[in-house]
Amino acid sequence: MALKRIDVHTDDSDLALIKEAATRVGVSEAELIREGIHRIARVHRACDGPFVTDEETFDLGGHAT
Template sequence: MALKKTTVMVDENDLALVKEAAAREGRPESEYFREAFHLVALRTRRWDEDWDIPELDFGRPVTAEEIDRAVGDGVAGAE
């Protein structure tokens, strides 16, 4: 991975938190900034084609409670 040096202005409080985390976890501060840039790059990515996401039809609306229960069951089953 080729790296390019850049300068950014950051909030003092955010920088202090990054410095604390880096010291606590023994990681270079630069890793946090590279990770943040990568997350922003992924979040802002756009695709030209439509995604082929299947549509599920349960024959009726699904309630928020049913979704919460299904997610909870899935998380509990993964443990």
Template sequence: MVMKKTTVMVDEEDLALLKQAAAREGRSESEYLREAFHLVAQRARRWSEDWDIPVVDFGRPISAEEVHQTVTDVISERHTRPARE
């Protein structure tokens, strides 16, 4: 990966929080900033072609409560299941 140096102005409080996180987690500030740039670049990206996203049809409307309950069940199941070896 080719790296390009740049200068940015950031909020003082944000920079202080970044410095604390870097020190706490043993990562460089630059690593955090590269990650942030990457996330913003991906979020702002636009594709010229349509996405081929499959449509899931359950034959009836699915409520938000059903989705919430399913997610809750899966999370609960993962926390109670023994770890794989």
């Protein structure tokens, strides 16, 4: 995956939390920021269709009410 350089502005308290977390888990601050961007992008991505199609489901024997 090719990485693009961007500028991100944040306040000092958030940056301090990122620095602390990066040290605690043993990764770079940039890696934590990339992970956060990836998680947010996945949560907010558009979905064009249903989660599953009728062909992907099967009857578990339950009774419809």
